[in-house]
Amino acid sequence: MSVAANVSAGAHAHDEHHEHKENFITKYIFSTDHKMIGKQFLLTGMLWALIGGFLSVIFRLQLGFPEMKLEWLRPLLGEWIQVDGSLDPEFYLALVTMHGTIMVFFVLTAGLSGTFSNFLIPLQIGARDMASGFMNMLSYWFFFLSSVIMLTSLFIETGPAAGGWVVYPPLSALPQAIQGSGLGMTLWLVAMVFFIVSSLLGGINYIATVINLRTKGMSFSRLPLTIWAFFLTAVIGLLSFPVLFAAALLLVFDRSFGTSFYLSDIYIQGEALPNMGGSPILYQHLFWFLGHPEVYIVLLPALGITSEIIATNSRKPIFGYKAMIISMLGITVLSFVVWAHHMFVSGLNPFLGSIFMFLTLIIAVPSAVKVFNYLTTLWKGNIIFTPAMLFSIGLVSFFISGGLTGIFLGNSAIDIQLHDTYFVVAHFHLVMGSASFFGLMAGVYHWFPKMFGKMMDAKLGYIHFWLTFVGVYMVFFPMHYIGIAGFPRRYYSWSNFEFANSFTDLNMFVSVAAILTFVAQFVFLFNFFWSMYRGKKAPLNPWRSNTLEWTTPLEPVHGNWPGEIPTVYRWPYDYSKPGAEEDFIPQTVPYSQTPESNLPHEQQFVDEEREDAADDVVVANEHKH
């Protein structure tokens, strides 16, 4: 109680010292307003998505049309297009590496978590801003710095890092093994260090804000699932990113200061290296200790967003609110103890392999529960297909398709054959890449009216959805077949092998589909920027939603609510409650005002509300003395 009182008192002080005018720089560039920072993350993330997508189009051209002449790319790629017009095989690896790094970290970590944790946490829990606006600003600018460095590395002479997004040593430690392990790899490491700093600054802030700045009545059991998801994501990030930092640091030492953490028994380019006693496997353990949780860092926010959108647009409470939270908690904890399932055939002790196989399969259970709960939420709903809703349904579909193939890969005996084939590429693109990407899209369509005060065009949204949804399946579903056939990943060409010298037509199909899917994203871009300036003015609560952000003015100022922060009385999912006149009851409506729809056990809340109101009068009187 007293906490809440303090918050609103602090908020008043906040209002006062914000009388001064903001100039362009403090408003749009070095802003400390969580909403502006969220938009900065979004725009940067979108830019990165275009770059990452474009890279995948280039290497898909190579895989689908190996004979194609790529001279037209020479102005951009220079020497990396060989004299005969084909792509340099080493640069192919660089493209794959940068594509993976960009998509996982810059688009789906920063672009997704960064955007929506920032934008939504204060708005949905009823806070004026993040716990530390300044740290939040730093978080964005470290990300920006990291972006600039990573982008630069694409254009240096020796090319960017090229050892895969996991950058396993010794390949990544030895410039004599591949050009990309020279300056490109150094820049990769520096960029990632700044990225980690950015993530940690952001994460600490999200956690502190959710714990401390919830408005009166917003208990943890009344938090929207979005906030639960962002909160747990931040916890995962806080615990796992430092380990990636350690891995990167040791790699820096091996590369530049002659240590042997990861290096041993190496003879390369006619020379035996002095390093002894290191272990490449150590790096893999450290990397995947982040790498696996990273999958959930990318996925949980998308699932949170989806929960919110599916409930709102089914006009039904999310089914199993508590079960959803428990499964997210389960995923959070378990995500830290499954990392070695990426290492079944790395030379890991087979006994450890067995342990990790069991742990991995446990984590499938909470994921299954989430799917069933989504389905039950749709059941007997009154479903409105907004673009956001369509993207959320698309996410559920990808989550199922990609999640099921995880059951194959988590089984070490089956993984022997499938590891590092296109089956894996299909699996993670569906479950992590496309699912999270759809979560991001759903979020943008759903909260655009709150971000910019305008509506996006729904029809263009539908077109965008159907093209992308069908496109993604056309790109990634065929990869399962190619993977079962044993086609290895990170291959410039498969024609050297008899066993993999088939399916050229299917690969061509995939490449064409990839290009179409990529082009379809411009429908979205047009819609986004057009609507930002010329879109229809949004109503205050366009989706007739229960959560707090829709109680702010159309374009909330710094501080979010002009007056007092509203009090919360109920959970966020009172949709279509029997007896209620409307099919939604916002969180700010007290039970005492809805006697017609209160459930028997909710009667007690009415009494509690009365007591609270009485308390408030007492507090107010005390202040007068």
Place this chain on the structure above:
Amino acid sequence: MLGFIIGIGVLLLISILLMIFRIQSLVSVVKGSDKKRATGSNKWNAALGMIFLLGTGFLFFWYSFKEFDNYQLPVASEHGVVTDGLFWTTMAVTGIVFVITHILLFWFGYKYQYKENGKALYYPDNNKLELIWTVVPAVVLALLIFTGWRAWVDITEKAPEGSEEVEIMGYQFAWAVRYPGEDKKIGDYDFRLIDGSNQFGMDLTDESSLDDFVAPNVMVLPKGKPVLFKIRSRDVLHSVFAPHFRLKMDAVPGMPTRFWFTPTKTTAEMREETGNPDFTYEIACTEVCGRSHFAMRYRVEVVEPAEYEAWLAKQSSWLSQNPEYMEKVPDDLKGVAQVIVDQEKIIQK
């Protein structure tokens, strides 16, 4: 010129699309459909979901059956039969879940699409249901995993006594293969001994390396006998992948790894089975290792055991092919080494 025309065409297309977009948004304002809670598009989207479900469902089954023989590589090892069985069992179980959940997903979307006077069911939770769909997947997964685990334990067990040992070493960008020779023991090595001819870094002070021989350009293996691959790398990570044997294991510098298996079909039998007279077993690399990662091909030939013995007998030790290394052999082993070399000379004649 062509580029210019394409450019104009694209521009025209985009401007036409823009016009259509403008007109439809104006029309929707006039019709007032932008004020409605759910427009006619709602029906369309629900219906498209069903069309998607049926269309892709058909494609999925049709293609999966039609292409089965093309993507299902013939299997040629004992454990491979087991893991393939696991794979297809898992496919059956997950396939059922995949189909059912997708039917529900799109059918619910269709059936429960927005209706003007409809009202959704307020149904926030049901602990019994939650319990069921926690326990059922857990049990099914436990069964799948348990069978997988049993197979895994068998596969990763120590190789049986008397397995044929073969060393396979990855380097940028090829594989090199060494056989133990007559003593059936692969000799020691040290990466600091590697040079132009001694690519394995064979340690000639170890008696068992004296008769080791390097496979020419194909690895020959006996059918029906357990084979143990001793895998290592001398520069960066590689990974031995023999798809027909369902075998994969990383090659790690500084940490030798191993994988044993039993080939069940000779190359000749495989040629007959696949109807491809040129069929060869292949080894590929599946851990990215640099520029020519995609070209680390090595051939394997499986033959009947008798033929294998004959092939072994024909090979001559690395030492006899590189006599200048005789001086690296310590004095007390020189005699043994000479015997091996001489013997081979006789056989060759």
